[in-house]
Amino acid sequence: MSNINxxxxxxxxxxVIVIGSGISGGWAAKEFTEKGFKTLVLERGRDVQHIKDYPxxxxxxxxxxxxxQMPLAVQQENPIASRCYIFRExxxxxxxxxxxxxxxxxxxxxxxxxxxxxxxxLLWARQTQRWSDLDFEGPARDGFAVDxxxxxxxxxxxxxxxxxxxGIAGNKDGLQELPDGEFLPGFxxxxxxDHFKGVLNKKYPNRHVISARCAHLSxxxxxxxxxxxxxxxNRTLCQRGCxxxxxxxxxxxxxxxxxxxxxxxxRPNSVVESIIYDDKKGKATGVRVIDANSKQEMEFYxxxxxxxxxxxxxxxxxxxxxSDRFPNGLGNDNGQLGKFVAFHNYSARISAEYDGLLQWxxxxxxxxxxxxxxxFRNLHKQETDFKRGYAAGFSARRxxxxxxxxxxxxxxxxxxxxxxxxxxxxxxxxxxxIPKAENFVNLSKxxxxxxxxxxxxxxxxxxxxxxxxxxxxxxxxxEMFTEAGFKNIKVNDSSQAPGLDIHEMGGARMGHDPKTSIxxxxxxxHACKNVFVTDGACMTSTSTQNPSLTYMALTARAVDYAVxxxxxxxx
Amino acid sequence: MERRLAIKQILFLAGGMALLPSCLRDxxxxxxxxxxxDVSLDQEHLLADISETIIPExxxxxxxxxxxxxxxxxxxDDCYAKxxxxxxxxxxxxxxDRSEAQFSRSFQKLTVPEREQLLLAIEKDEQAEPAIKKxxxxxxxxxxxGYLSSKYVMTNLVVWELVxxxxxxxxxxxxx
Ligand SMILES: Cc1cc2nc3c(=O)[nH]c(=O)nc-3n(C[C@H](O)[C@H](O)[C@H](O)COP(=O)(O)OP(=O)(O)OC[C@H]3O[C@@H](n4cnc5c(N)ncnc54)[C@H](O)[C@@H]3O)c2cc1C
Ligand code: SF4
Numbered sequence: 116m117s118n119i120n121x122x123x124x125x126x127x128x129x130x131v132i133v134i135g136s137g138i139s140g141g142w143a144a145k146e147f148t149e150k151g152f153k154t155l156v157l158e159r160g161r162d163v164q165h166i167k168d169y170p171x172x173x174x175x176x177x178x179x180x181x182x183x184q185m186p187l188a189v190q191q192e193n194p195i196a197s198r199c200y201i202f203r204e205x206x207x208x209x210x211x212x213x214x215x216x217x218x219x220x221x222x223x224x225x226x227x228x229x230x231x232x233x234x235x236x237l238l239w240a241r242q243t244q245r246w247s248d249l250d251f252e253g254p255a256r257d258g259f260a261v262d263x264x265x266x267x268x269x270x271x272x273x274x275x276x277x278x279x280x281x282g283i284a285g286n287k288d289g290l291q292e293l294p295d296g297e298f299l300p301g302f303x304x305x306x307x308x309d310h311f312k313g314v315l316n317k318k319y320p321n322r323h324v325i326s327a328r329c330a331h332l333s334x335x336x337x338x339x340x341x342x343x344x345x346x347x348x349n350r351t352l353c354q355r356g357c358x359x360x361x362x363x364x365x366x367x368x369x370x371x372x373x374x375x376x377x378x379x380x381x382r383p384n385s386v387v388e389s390i391i392y393d394d395k396k397g398k399a400t401g402v403r404v405i406d407a408n409s410k411q412e413m414e415f416y417x418x419x420x421x422x423x424x425x426x427x428x429x430x431x432x433x434x435x436x437x438s439d440r441f442p443n444g445l446g447n448d449n450g451q452l453g454k455f456v457a458f459h460n461y462s463a464r465i466s467a468e469y470d471g472l473l474q475w476x477x478x479x480x481x482x483x484x485x486x487x488x489x490x491f492r493n494l495h496k497q498e499t500d501f502k503r504g505y506a507a508g509f510s511a512r513r514x515x516x517x518x519x520x521x522x523x524x525x526x527x528x529x530x531x532x533x534x535x536x537x538x539x540x541x542x543x544x545x546x547x548x549i550p551k552a553e554n555f556v557n558l559s560k561x562x563x564x565x566x567x568x569x570x571x572x573x574x575x576x577x578x579x580x581x582x583x584x585x586x587x588x589x590x591x592x593x594e595m596f597t598e599a600g601f602k603n604i605k606v607n608d609s610s611q612a613p614g615l616d617i618h619e620m621g622g623a624r625m626g627h628d629p630k631t632s633i634x635x636x637x638x639x640x641h642a643c644k645n646v647f648v649t650d651g652a653c654m655t656s657t658s659t660q661n662p663s664l665t666y667m668a669l670t671a672r673a674v675d676y677a678v679x680x681x682x683x684x685x686x
Numbered sequence: 687m688e689r690r691l692a693i694k695q696i697l698f699l700a701g702g703m704a705l706l707p708s709c710l711r712d713x714x715x716x717x718x719x720x721x722x723x724d725v726s727l728d729q730e731h732l733l734a735d736i737s738e739t740i741i742p743e744x745x746x747x748x749x750x751x752x753x754x755x756x757x758x759x760x761x762x763d764d765c766y767a768k769x770x771x772x773x774x775x776x777x778x779x780x781x782x783d784r785s786e787a788q789f790s791r792s793f794q795k796l797t798v799p800e801r802e803q804l805l806l807a808i809e810k811d812e813q814a815e816p817a818i819k820k821x822x823x824x825x826x827x828x829x830x831x832g833y834l835s836s837k838y839v840m841t842n843l844v845v846w847e848l849v850x851x852x853x854x855x856x857x858x859x860x861x862x
Pocket of ligand 1: 134136157235617
C-alpha cells in the first residue's frame, strides 16, 4: 500500500505545476519548460490542438446552418453567453455554456469564460497595449486601492520580451501614456480614421488616435516562423482559431513551443479543486484535481505552483484551498482574498455617419480593427469630477447602400450591386474602475458544481465614479465627433452588467504590505512563497489598457524570479 | 433514425443545410427536419412560390433552385419566437385570402406579374394587419439573406473571400 503511494507520488511529481492553459498559463509553461523544468499544465477543459481542433476555421458563411446566428433555444438556455458578441455558430464551441458551469450572482455579472486548452486566448480580440507609470502610479497618486509594488521600469524589459515572442503589430507613436514596444509593422488607419486623428491633433493637444496595437504577425520574424506560425492573412475570423497562426494564442504559440522542449506534460480535463498546503513544511506541496470526466480525485505534486486559471477562477481555487494554517483560503491572512475586484467599464458606445472623403473606401480586412484613443483624462493631474479615465476604440467603415425594395428580377439585380454609402464610424469606451472591498467574490455556502467544488459567488457593481466617467465619455466623444463633421450621432448607453468587458481583475492583488495585499512584487503569495499568481487576479488596479499583454509580461518576470529563487534555494 | 442522420450529414456537407428527401418522411410534411413548427408540403410549395417571386430564376438561379424557401423555413423554425411563428402562419393564410379576394384564385394559380403585384401591395401597405406584415418581413428578409449568403452568390456575384491576404486602407473609389 505504502509502495503504491510512493510510486504514485513519484509519477505524479513535477518541478512545476501550472493551473490553466490560457494566455498566462501558456506563458508560464513556455518559460519553465524552456529553462529545463518538468512542467505539468492542468487544464479543466478539453484538449484543443492548433489547426486540428478548429472545426469551423475554413467554413464559408453558407456552411453554417443559421449563417452564424445562434438558434433561439440555445440563446434562451444561455442568456449570459448570448450577451457576448463572440457566441456565434463559428466560435460557440469555445465558450462556456451557462448551465454547465453555474455561478451565483449577488449582483448581475456576465462571466464569460473559455474552458479548454488555450482558454480565452482562442477568442480574444488581440488588443495589446503597455501600461506606463501614469497607470502604475494611479492608486498612490489618487488615493485608492494600495500602491502598486512595481513601476514601469520593472516590467518594461518583460513587455519587450513578451512582445518579441508573441508578435505585436503597432507603430512607434511616442506617447508617454502608452509606451512604445517591440513592434511588427502596424495596420494603417483608413481615410476617415486618419481624418479623425487629424482633427484631434489640431483641436486637442493631448488626444491621439493611433493604429490599434494587436497580437498579429503583420510581418513575422524568425522567432514566429520557428513557432510554426505564418503571416496574418487578414481573414478576421480569428475566434475560430487561425490556420496560419496569424494571431497569438496559447494553442498556436506558447504551448507547442513548450511541448517541443520535451519538458511539458499537458493534462486536459483536470479540474483543480485546491492547492495542498503542508503545515509542517510551511509551503504548498501540490494540488488536488478532479478528473473532469471520471470525477476521480487525484493529487499532483511540485516545488512551485503557478495559478493561472483566469482572474476569478484563480480566486476560487485560492479561497477553496483551506488548511490549518490558512482556514480562509491560501495566503488569506488578512481576509482580503476575493476583495477589490474591478473591471473595465464598457457600457457606452457612440456611432455616427460621415459623408466626407467619399473618394475612399477600403479593400481587404484590418485585423487590428481600426484605431485606439489612449486615456487623456486626468493623465498628469486630477482635472474632472471623477477619478481616472477611459480609453476608446475608434473605427470607420464604408457602408453599402443596397436597394432591397420591391420583388422580382429588379430586386435580384439590385441585391448584387454594392453602391457605397456614407462612412459609418463608431467608438466604445474602456473605463478604469476603482477596486473596492465591496466588489468581491467568495464561495457559495451551500452550492457546489458537478465536480464538488463550491460555486463562485460574485458581487460586483458599477459606482458613482463609473457613471460620471461614462457621462464624460459620451459628452467628449460627441463633441469630438461633431468637431470631425460626423452626423447623425447616436449614443448607446447600455445597461450591460460588469463582466461582459471580459477584463475582470483583482481579488489577490499585489502590494508592498502583507497586511493589505495577497501577493508581493514578484506575484508571489506573501505567506506561501512557492505559489505565484500571474493572471488578472494579481491586478492592484485596472487602468484602461486591455490587460493580457501585462499578464504575459508579469508571468515571464515571475518565472524568471522563481527560477532564480530555486537556484538560490530560497523556495 | 441512424440512416436519417447519416443522410442528413451528407446533405449537410454538400449543401450547408440539413435537407431530407421527402421519401424518408411522412408524405404531406415539409421536406426538412423541423423542431418547433409544422410545415405541410403544400405550405412548403406555397412558400417556394413566394420566395421565387421575390428572387426569380433569371439567367442565374432563383429561390427555388437555391432552396431559399427551405432556408427561410429553417430560420423560422430555429431562430424565431413562438409569437412570431404564429403570426407568420396567420400571415401566410392572410396572403391566400388576399389572393382569393383580389384575383379569385389561390396564389399558386396566379401569373408571375399577379404574384408580384400582390407581394408589392403588401410591402407598400402601411395599414396591413400585423400578421401579414410579419409574414412578409420574415419571408422577404430571409429569402434575401439566404440569397446573399448562398454559395452561388458568394462565389460568383458578390465574392466572399476566406483569405483576403491584404489590407488596403485607402482604396480609391472610381466615381464618388
Ligand atoms: C471575446 C473576447 C475578447 C477579448 N479581447 C481582449 C483583447 O482584445 N485584449 C486583451 O488583452 N484581452 C482580451 N480578452 C481577455 C483575454 O482573453 C483574457 O484577459 C486572457 O485570456 C486571460 O488569460 P488567463 O490566462 O488569465 O485566462 P484564460 O485565457 O481564460 O485561461 C484560463 C484557463 O484556466 C482554466 N481553468 C479555470 N479554472 C480551472 C481549474 N479549476 N482547474 C484547471 N484549469 C482551470 C480555464 O479552462 C482556461 O483554459 C478578451 C476575451 C474575450 C472572451
Ligand atoms: S486575421 Fe490573421 S490571425 Fe485572424 S484568422 Fe486571420 S489570418 Fe488568422
